[in-house]
Amino acid sequence: MSRKLIRGGRVIDPANGIDAIADVWIQDGRIDAITSVREESDADIDWRDTEIINASGKIVCPGFIDTHVSLREPGYEEDESTATGTAAALAGGFTTIAAQSDTCPVVDNRSAAEFIRLQAERARNCRVYPLGAVTKESKGEELAEIGQLVQGGAIGFSDAKSPVANSEVMRRALEYTRMFNRPILHFAMVPELSEGGVIHEGFQATRLGLRGIPAAAQDIMTGRDIALAELTGGRVHLMCVTTADSVERIRRAQAAGIAVTADVTPHHLLLTDEVMDSFDTMYKCNPPLRSAEHVQALIAGLKDGTLSAITADHQPLAFEKKQVELDIAPFGICGIETLLAVCVKALIEPGHLTWSELISRLTVGPAAVLGLKYGTLSTGQPADVAIIDPDEQWTVKASEFRSRSRNTPFDGKVFTGRVIMTLVDGEIRYQKGV
Amino acid sequence: MVLNNLPVSGPWGERHLLGLERLSAEQLTTVLDLAEHYDRATLGGTQRLDVLKGVVVANLFFENSTRTRTSFSLAARRLGADTVDFTASSSSLSKGETFIDTALTIEAMGVDMVVCRHRTPGAPHLLARHLKASVLNAGDGTHEHPTQGLLDIYTIRKARGRISGLTVALVGDIRHSRVARSNIHGLVKLGARVIVCGPATLIPSDITRMGVEIAYSLDDILPEVDCVNLLRVQFERQRGAFFPSIPEYANLFGMNGDRIRRGKSDLLVLAPGPINRGVELTPDVADGPHSLILNQVTNGLLVRMACLTLLTQERRRLQGGEA
Numbered sequence: 001m002s003r004k005l006i007r008g009g010r011v012i013d014p015a016n017g018i019d020a021i022a023d024v025w026i027q028d029g030r031i032d033a034i035t036s037v038r039e040e041s042d043a044d045i046d047w048r049d050t051e052i053i054n055a056s057g058k059i060v061c062p063g064f065i066d067t068h069v070s071l072r073e074p075g076y077e078e079d080e081s082t083a084t085g086t087a088a089a090l091a092g093g094f095t096t097i098a099a100q101s102d103t104c105p106v107v108d109n110r111s112a113a114e115f116i117r118l119q120a121e122r123a124r125n126c127r128v129y130p131l132g133a134v135t136k137e138s139k140g141e142e143l144a145e146i147g148q149l150v151q152g153g154a155i156g157f158s159d160a161k162s163p164v165a166n167s168e169v170m171r172r173a174l175e176y177t178r179m180f181n182r183p184i185l186h187f188a189m190v191p192e193l194s195e196g197g198v199i200h201e202g203f204q205a206t207r208l209g210l211r212g213i214p215a216a217a218q219d220i221m222t223g224r225d226i227a228l229a230e231l232t233g234g235r236v237h238l239m240c241v242t243t244a245d246s247v248e249r250i251r252r253a254q255a256a257g258i259a260v261t262a263d264v265t266p267h268h269l270l271l272t273d274e275v276m277d278s279f280d281t282m283y284k285c286n287p288p289l290r291s292a293e294h295v296q297a298l299i300a301g302l303k304d305g306t307l308s309a310i311t312a313d314h315q316p317l318a319f320e321k322k323q324v325e326l327d328i329a330p331f332g333i334c335g336i337e338t339l340l341a342v343c344v345k346a347l348i349e350p351g352h353l354t355w356s357e358l359i360s361r362l363t364v365g366p367a368a369v370l371g372l373k374y375g376t377l378s379t380g381q382p383a384d385v386a387i388i389d390p391d392e393q394w395t396v397k398a399s400e401f402r403s404r405s406r407n408t409p410f411d412g413k414v415f416t417g418r419v420i421m422t423l424v425d426g427e428i429r430y431q432k433g434v
Numbered sequence: 435m436v437l438n439n440l441p442v443s444g445p446w447g448e449r450h451l452l453g454l455e456r457l458s459a460e461q462l463t464t465v466l467d468l469a470e471h472y473d474r475a476t477l478g479g480t481q482r483l484d485v486l487k488g489v490v491v492a493n494l495f496f497e498n499s500t501r502t503r504t505s506f507s508l509a510a511r512r513l514g515a516d517t518v519d520f521t522a523s524s525s526s527l528s529k530g531e532t533f534i535d536t537a538l539t540i541e542a543m544g545v546d547m548v549v550c551r552h553r554t555p556g557a558p559h560l561l562a563r564h565l566k567a568s569v570l571n572a573g574d575g576t577h578e579h580p581t582q583g584l585l586d587i588y589t590i591r592k593a594r595g596r597i598s599g600l601t602v603a604l605v606g607d608i609r610h611s612r613v614a615r616s617n618i619h620g621l622v623k624l625g626a627r628v629i630v631c632g633p634a635t636l637i638p639s640d641i642t643r644m645g646v647e648i649a650y651s652l653d654d655i656l657p658e659v660d661c662v663n664l665l666r667v668q669f670e671r672q673r674g675a676f677f678p679s680i681p682e683y684a685n686l687f688g689m690n691g692d693r694i695r696r697g698k699s700d701l702l703v704l705a706p707g708p709i710n711r712g713v714e715l716t717p718d719v720a721d722g723p724h725s726l727i728l729n730q731v732t733n734g735l736l737v738r739m740a741c742l743t744l745l746t747q748e749r750r751r752l753q754g755g756e757a
Contacts, residue, residue: 203640205638206643207455207615209574209577210555210556210575211576278559279555279560320532323532323534324533324534325552325556325557325560326555326556326557326560327554327555327575328554
């Protein structure tokens with residue numbers, strides 16, 4: 001029998017509408033109760049064998065859930081491994097992640113999915129659910145063995161950053177996955193319009209002479225995916241929404257009852273394409289950083305719940321891969337360890353979202369997308385908990401990342417708000433400075 | 435040292451020359467005035483000076499260029515500098531040495547200044563962050579080509595005595611042109627009215643935020659224009675077809691004898707070259723009295739001499755300099 005008490009923190013559990021100073025009791029790895037703050041003098045309580053974690057002045061909330069994380073193993077171990085990626089996730093407050101299928105070989109068969117789970121069990125960090133590829137080798141041509149991937153543990157389906165450009169293939173995929181009640185996590189982008197692009201198509205692209213990726217490249221595909229979700233009754237989740245028009249299309253589709261959800265990254269909420277005049281490859285991500293009017297629309301979409309999840313879109317890349325010219329540098333930001341801090345700067349400090357709203361988009365929202373029961377502190381739930389110091393000022397040091405990679409545009413930048421402890425199944429798996 | 439007694443002095447203070455966007459009108463004028471001085475002092479670039487004696491200039495060309503590289507080499511040697519040439523057709527696309535590693539290797543040979551041509555926008559900016567040497571952008575993809583912009587402006591100023599108040603049309607492939615961007619930054623700052631004119635597929639609409647006007651009809655604007663700069667159609671940078679055919683392009687945007695007659699009597703015709711005869715302009719225009727194409731080449735030498743001098747001067751100042 002093991003018992004833990006997380007004492008006196010500001011407990012925020014959006015699923016249960018809780019935001020109060022309280023004690024969280026954990027018994028045998030599960031949430032036992034949330035009570036008013038008790039003192040050790042309280043004789044009604046048996047204090048023997050109770051490990052007390054003082055959370056005074058801290059936020060105590062369900063561990064975060066990420067809908068798609070690139071773990072890079074097998075095939076790209078120079079960037080990340082399951083062990084380092086999940087350790088990074090814990091440091092970011094994440095207790096459950098869906099692993100993206102873009103490994104080499106691609107997770108398009110049952111044994112590949114099982115390998116991801118095996119490596120995650122060995123690492124024993126956070127929970128990992130594989131995403132299976134929608135199409136064989138993510139080529140967008142033939143359906144992958146979706147049924148067998150489900151048997152291998154696939155929580156959903158995604159061809160990662162390769163859009164399923166062929167509408168007929170996407171239609172069949174949405175119809176087929178319906179049988180298993182699994183979502184398709186799609187990267188909505190028209191390849192012909194985005195090909196060769198480096199940054200957002202707009203004034204900055206014109207000024208800097210860089211090939212642009214127009215907002216329309218995402219909007220058109222978003223519209224198509226919504227139409228196909230309506231046609232098939234399948235469930236589509238749009239990854240990394242970055243444009244105002246896409247947000248509006250998703251909002252209208254949801255109002256019409258179509259099964260479409262969407263996520264957004266912290267960097268698309270904090271940064272605009274203005275930063276690109278540094279020509280710094282660390283800012284190169286896909287979709288590209290957009291202009292200020294798009295950022296405003298994303299924040300509005302997040303606030304009203306159109307965008308129900310925030311994802312780090314964690315894309316670790318080995319040092320030398322980004323030390324090249326901007327046009328040939330790969331897209332991606334290693335972001336899972338800085339996610340909370342960036343969200344605080346982009347959303348909490350300007351007053352766009354309350355803490356409860358932010359935590360909801362990191363727990364309840366993504367849990368619903370993936371059909372998982374996690375993301376709450378309800379009694380009886382596995383005790384997956386993140387403890388946040390909302391006031392800690394800290395400087396991002398990429399050299400201290402738990403991730404194997406360092407590709408962040410935030411290195412050396414000062415933020416407020418940091419995850420200081422993460423528990424999975426009631427066990428402390430991450431503690432700042434330990 | 436001669437360097438400390440330059441006959442022309444104005445504000446400069448730049449360690450690198452990466453683009454005209456960040457230069458002020460005063461800094462631009464400093465370069466133009468020094469180029470004008472060199473024009474006289476070297477009898478049009480034919481005499482040698484020893485202003486840059488002991489300075490080593492490396493030409494790092496990651497993209498094919500004969501004209502610009504030759505012009506830079508000659509400019510450096512006219513001022514007494516030593517030059518090394520490094521040409522690579524491809525860079526870090528292939529496995530092996532990265533672009534930065536290559537530059538660091540060249541720099542380690544004792545190079546003071548690196549003249550860089552690269553197909554990627556921002557490549558010289560990357561070098562400037564990693565090298566101790568001064569970096570001079572000799573064209574970065576479709577971004578900027580500052581010395582070409584300066585030589586075009588110098589050529590116009592020499593012909594007209596001023597830039598302010600003139601109307602200059604940049605004609606052709608604006609989207610893929612680094613020459614257009616450098617011209618725009620320089621001309622707008624010096625008070626010219628700039629019109630960009632070409633097929634709508636090759637003019638990004640938000641370019642007006644750079645202070646220019648857009649025109650899709652060359653014939654409409656011709657009567658108002660003091661100078662046309664005919665940009666080369668960048669067939670190699672285009673992805674797919676941006677206009678239906680070359681004859682249609684020449685018909686709508688090519689400079690020919692008929693259009694010369696309908697323009698101002700003292701219309702100046704510039705072309706950064708290498709020109710596609712019969713596309714951007716007809717041979718009679720290229721070789722006719724309005725054409726300043728060959729003057730541009732000569733002026734390129736002078737402007738580059740001025741840039742190399744100013745960068746060296748700033749470098750010496752930062753290093754504590756010679757008394």
